[in-house]
Amino acid sequence: xxxxxxxxxxxxxxxxxxxxxxxxxxxxxxxxxxxxxxxxxxxxxxxxxxxxxxxxxxxxxxxxxxxxxxxxxxxxxxxxxxxxxxxxxxxxxxxxxxxxxxxxxxxxxxxxxxxxxxxxxxxxxxxxxxxxxxxxxxxxxxxxxxxxxxxxxxxxxxxxxxxxxxxxxxxxxxxxxxxxxxxxxxxxxxxxxxxxxxxxxxxxxxxxxxxxxxxxxxxxxxxxxxxxxxxxxxxxxxxxxxxxxxxxxxxxxxxxxxxxxxxxxxxxxxxxxxxxxxxxxxxxxxxxxxxxxxxxxxxxxxxxxxxxxxxxxxxxxxxxxxxxxxxxxxxxxxxxxxxxxxxxxxxxxxxxx
Amino acid sequence: xxxxxxxxxxxxxxxxxxxxxxxxxxxxxxxxxxxxxxxxxxxxxxxxxxxxxxxxxxxxxxxxxxxxxxxxxxxxxxxxxxxxxxxxxxxxxxxxxxxxxxxxxxxxxxxxxxxxxxxxxxxxxxxxxxxxxxxxxxxxxxxxxxxxxxxxxxxxxxxxxxxxxxxxxxxxxxxxxxxxxxxxxxxxxxxxxxxxxxxxxxxxxxxxxxxxxxxxxxxxxxxxxxxxxxxxxxxxxxxxxxxxxxxxxxxxxxxxxxxxxxxxxxxxxxxxxxxxxxxxxxxxxxxxxxxxxxxxxxxxxxxxxxxxxxxxxxxxxxxxxxxxxxxxxxxxxxxxxxxxxxxxxxxxxxxxxxxxxxxxxxxxxxxxxxxxxxxxxxxxxxxxxxxxxxxxxxxxxxxxxxxxxxxxxxxxxxxxxxxxxxxxxxxxxxxxxxxxxxxxxxxxxxxxxxxxxxxxxxxxxxxxxxxxxxxxxxxxxxxxxxxxxxxxxxxxxxxxxxxxxxxxxxxxxxxxxxxxxxxxxxxxxxxxxxxxxxxxxxxxxxxxxxxxxxxxxxxxxxxxxxxxxxxx
Numbered sequence: 001x002x003x004x005x006x007x008x009x010x011x012x013x014x015x016x017x018x019x020x021x022x023x024x025x026x027x028x029x030x031x032x033x034x035x036x037x038x039x040x041x042x043x044x045x046x047x048x049x050x051x052x053x054x055x056x057x058x059x060x061x062x063x064x065x066x067x068x069x070x071x072x073x074x075x076x077x078x079x080x081x082x083x084x085x086x087x088x089x090x091x092x093x094x095x096x097x098x099x100x101x102x103x104x105x106x107x108x109x110x111x112x113x114x115x116x117x118x119x120x121x122x123x124x125x126x127x128x129x130x131x132x133x134x135x136x137x138x139x140x141x142x143x144x145x146x147x148x149x150x151x152x153x154x155x156x157x158x159x160x161x162x163x164x165x166x167x168x169x170x171x172x173x174x175x176x177x178x179x180x181x182x183x184x185x186x187x188x189x190x191x192x193x194x195x196x197x198x199x200x201x202x203x204x205x206x207x208x209x210x211x212x213x214x215x216x217x218x219x220x221x222x223x224x225x226x227x228x229x230x231x232x233x234x235x236x237x238x239x240x241x242x243x244x245x246x247x248x249x250x251x252x253x254x255x256x257x258x259x260x261x262x263x264x265x266x267x268x269x270x271x272x273x274x275x276x277x278x279x280x281x282x283x284x285x286x287x288x289x290x291x292x293x294x295x296x297x298x299x300x301x302x303x304x305x306x307x308x309x310x311x312x313x314x315x316x317x318x319x320x321x322x323x324x325x326x327x328x329x330x331x332x333x334x335x336x337x338x339x340x341x342x343x344x345x346x347x348x349x350x351x352x353x
Numbered sequence: 354x355x356x357x358x359x360x361x362x363x364x365x366x367x368x369x370x371x372x373x374x375x376x377x378x379x380x381x382x383x384x385x386x387x388x389x390x391x392x393x394x395x396x397x398x399x400x401x402x403x404x405x406x407x408x409x410x411x412x413x414x415x416x417x418x419x420x421x422x423x424x425x426x427x428x429x430x431x432x433x434x435x436x437x438x439x440x441x442x443x444x445x446x447x448x449x450x451x452x453x454x455x456x457x458x459x460x461x462x463x464x465x466x467x468x469x470x471x472x473x474x475x476x477x478x479x480x481x482x483x484x485x486x487x488x489x490x491x492x493x494x495x496x497x498x499x500x501x502x503x504x505x506x507x508x509x510x511x512x513x514x515x516x517x518x519x520x521x522x523x524x525x526x527x528x529x530x531x532x533x534x535x536x537x538x539x540x541x542x543x544x545x546x547x548x549x550x551x552x553x554x555x556x557x558x559x560x561x562x563x564x565x566x567x568x569x570x571x572x573x574x575x576x577x578x579x580x581x582x583x584x585x586x587x588x589x590x591x592x593x594x595x596x597x598x599x600x601x602x603x604x605x606x607x608x609x610x611x612x613x614x615x616x617x618x619x620x621x622x623x624x625x626x627x628x629x630x631x632x633x634x635x636x637x638x639x640x641x642x643x644x645x646x647x648x649x650x651x652x653x654x655x656x657x658x659x660x661x662x663x664x665x666x667x668x669x670x671x672x673x674x675x676x677x678x679x680x681x682x683x684x685x686x687x688x689x690x691x692x693x694x695x696x697x698x699x700x701x702x703x704x705x706x707x708x709x710x711x712x713x714x715x716x717x718x719x720x721x722x723x724x725x726x727x728x729x730x731x732x733x734x735x736x737x738x739x740x741x742x743x744x745x746x747x748x749x750x751x752x753x754x755x756x757x758x759x760x761x762x763x764x765x766x767x768x769x770x771x772x773x774x775x776x777x778x779x780x781x782x783x784x785x786x787x788x789x790x791x792x793x794x795x796x797x798x799x800x801x802x803x804x805x806x807x808x809x810x811x812x813x814x815x816x817x818x819x820x821x822x823x824x825x826x827x828x829x830x831x832x833x834x835x836x837x838x839x840x841x842x843x844x845x846x847x848x849x850x851x852x853x854x855x856x857x858x859x860x861x862x863x864x865x866x867x868x869x870x871x872x873x874x875x876x877x878x879x880x881x882x883x884x885x886x887x888x889x890x891x892x893x894x895x896x897x898x899x900x901x902x903x904x905x906x907x908x909x910x911x912x913x914x915x916x917x918x919x920x921x
Contacts, residue, residue, distance in 0.1 A: 050819075050823055052819055052822070075822065075827070075828070076819070076822040076823045077822050077823070077824075077825045077826055077827055079823070081823055082823055082824060083819075083820065083823045085816040085819070085820055086816070087814050087816050089814060089816035089817045089819065089820035090820075091817060091820070091821075091835055091839075092839065093838050093839060102821070102824055103824035103825055106824060106825035106826055106830070107825060150820075150824070154824060154825070160823075
């Protein structure tokens with residue numbers, strides 16, 4: 001198994017820059033998620049790694065092999081990779097067994113060896129009973145498992161997954177998330193996993209690469225990107241958050257009439273800055289704020305939603321800022337009630353403007 | 354893991370060379386005849402720049418009148434097509450009229466019937482003296498010997514005969530549109546309080562109107578540029594349409610400059626109409642169509658089922674029942690004026706076509722050679738272009754469909770004039786050979802072939818091929834093992850469509866054929882001039898048989914090899 005390294009990768013279609021100087025090193029046996037909204041360049045990045053497209057500049061290296069460089073790409077079939085496609089791309093004119101064994105056939109593996117590995121992989125993916133079926137006769141989940149089996153049977157150096165779960169319904173998706181992680185722990189292929197679903201990235205990835213507008217905006221473990229987002233985009237995209245715009249003022253952030261203390265992050269060097277605080281970190285109290293207590297602000301409930309396991313409030317602070325607050329069920333307030341929001345400083349994270 | 358080299362190498366893909374050659378060939382195929390056509394239209398016979406040809410086009414009554422007649426006929430045929438196709442399509446697509454599948458099959462039969470054959474059949478039926486319908490009328494109503502009720506040798510007759518074979522365009526587009534209006538869209542209107550008539554007017558009509566107009570425009574174009582029908586029906590009556598006029602300008606002494614200028618209005622009107630049609634269909638894009646939705650509700654006709662069926666049959670009398678009957682009768686009776694009875698049965702015409710007439714065998718052979726070669730070349734080229742453009746393989750691949758689609762704007766007779774100008778002089782002296790016909794058919798049928806292939810490629814997810822690549826297949830292996838088998842049905846369908854179109858082509862053929870390179874359609878036209886209608890009937894039925902055999906074969910395709918269980 002090899003490491004995958006991207007250095008200074010750029011790709012544009014006409015004026016449209018889809019990959020803007022990507023640098024990324026993926027370690028042996030690591031599962032990395034490329035996470036971002038649609039159009040952020042994550043699928044392009046995966047296709048650059050697969051060799052379906054060549055970069056305009058930069059290199060893709062696997063192990064000690066330079067596979068892509070400016071304007072040229074080693075063709076996909078020579079990259080020792082395998083891939084699971086968003087559409088699964090099962091060949092409708094071949095049975096499950098033929099689909100899965102295709103890669104081995106091309107490698108001129110002996111019939112006996114093909115049969116041995118086929119039996120093994122169909123067992124792992126629970127497909128033995130379906131080996132004679134055609135893809136059109138399978139359910140979405142079964143098709144997904146065939147795609148998985150077909151990708152794993154060739155024992156690739158690198159495994160690429162392009163939104164593999166986006167066509168499944170919610171229950172199946174959750175099950176397959178753990179399945180993919182389980183198979184990764186069993187086989188330990190270097191894996192690049194593209195998704196727009198942060199939950200999927202959180203449950204499967206060793207590291208998450210957050211992308212936006214053709215750039216990598218942050219790389220870190222799921223915990224790191226969730227707890228220590230470095231930009232407003234990452235804070236919003238992963239987990240959802242409240243953003244307060246303000247100005248730096250002697251170690252505090254001043255947002256309208258409010259002076260807010262923060263416990264982490266980097267307010268940047270400019271005068272303008274941002275504070276991020278997640279809805280579930282905010283404490284909601286009844287009545288007016290106690291005098292002199294730091295980060296306690298008066299507000300009014302604008303909207304209340306009962307979510308079963310929690311309550312979701314929208315509170316307008318006296319400075320006019322709207323805050324989402326997620327509380328336990330016991331915290332009850334009606335629309336129009338005057339409340340106090342406590343933003344614990346250690347949960348307030350400053351982000352450079 | 355095996356087979357991959359340790360380091361990346363830059364490898365030249367030889368297939369790109371072939372791709373480039375095909376792209377260049379396509380461009381030349383269209384650009385040369387149209388370029389020459391344009392050049393000839395603005396020069397005189399000495400080769401000097403001159404607008405004399407255009408001046409004659411607008412000033413000479415012998416040129417102006419055919420243009421006016423052509424426009425009137427085209428307009429009439431389009432209107433008549435709508436008039437019959439709209440009720441027919443509605444009945445078949447939205448009501449429980451009996452025998453809907455049979456009616457559809459009959460429309461398909463009209464669609465593939467060569468219009469010139471239909472015109473000959475209608476000569477048999479409605480010529481003022483010998484026409485069967487007129488004979489019947491005389492017998493029934495006791496008319497005098499030279500009295501008649503219908504005369505096909507008129508502008509109205511030409512219009513009617515053209516409409517018989519153009520209405521399927523409106524029918525098909527409209528029936529598809531009607532079938533694709535999901536019941537829930539109409540339900541939504543009902544729920545919102547729209548009564549049935551309001552629903553029809555506000556919801557259904559706006560959804561189907563573009564289909565009707567688009568169909569009518571196709572009819573208009575077909576009627577505008579058709580050669581066979583007016584050549585058979587208008588020339589004996591002593592008037593010209595633009596196409597027959599162009600043809601006559603090639604008779605001795607040839608006036609090629611004037612012919613080139615006369616072809617220009619056809620080219621320009623076609624461009625204009627196609628532009629209109631694209632705007633019509635493109636703007637709203639029929640977004641409901643193709644969406645997953647509930648099938649339309651069939652309207653119950655109740656007591657009106659049989660009258661509705663009668664109406665459908667009445668309509669289908671004209672393009673199918675009557676002409677086919679006339680052809681069969683003419684083929685098996687001794688003389689065409691004979692009544693159909695045991696005494697008049699004769700194999701004379703069959704014998705004449707098969708043994709006595711020396712023109713049959715070479716024409717059949719030529720037709721088959723041309724059909725096979727043009728269909729094969731078009732299918733292959735369309736596949737390559739469709740593949741390149743849908744996969745964006747070479748730089749500029751997205752510009753490839755343009756030259757492949759360009760001939761759609763060039764009517765057959767216009768293409769015929771252009772090709773004649775290019776290939777009847779050095780350096781490309783192909784006039785008089787089958788090659789010029791191959792080039793003509795390949796050029797003319799490329800758009801149809803390409804559209805077929807493009808639709809198929811769109812339905813074939815690019816990831817299917819990419820999957821093969823990533824698992825170790827080279828591009829060519831992926832093409833052979835994945836793409837080709839999945840496209841097989843479309844490939845055969847494309848081939849057949851081109852084949853059928855080629856064996857019935859007359860408009861371009863008539864200008865490019867010589868005594869050495871006759872094809873069946875031209876032989877039929879020649880026999881018509883010498884009045885051998887019985888022999889035409891035999892040849893025409895043969896043409897129809899081949900056509901129906903090919904269609905039947907295509908429709909049964911899914912059973913032809915391959916796992917029938919494949920579903921996607």
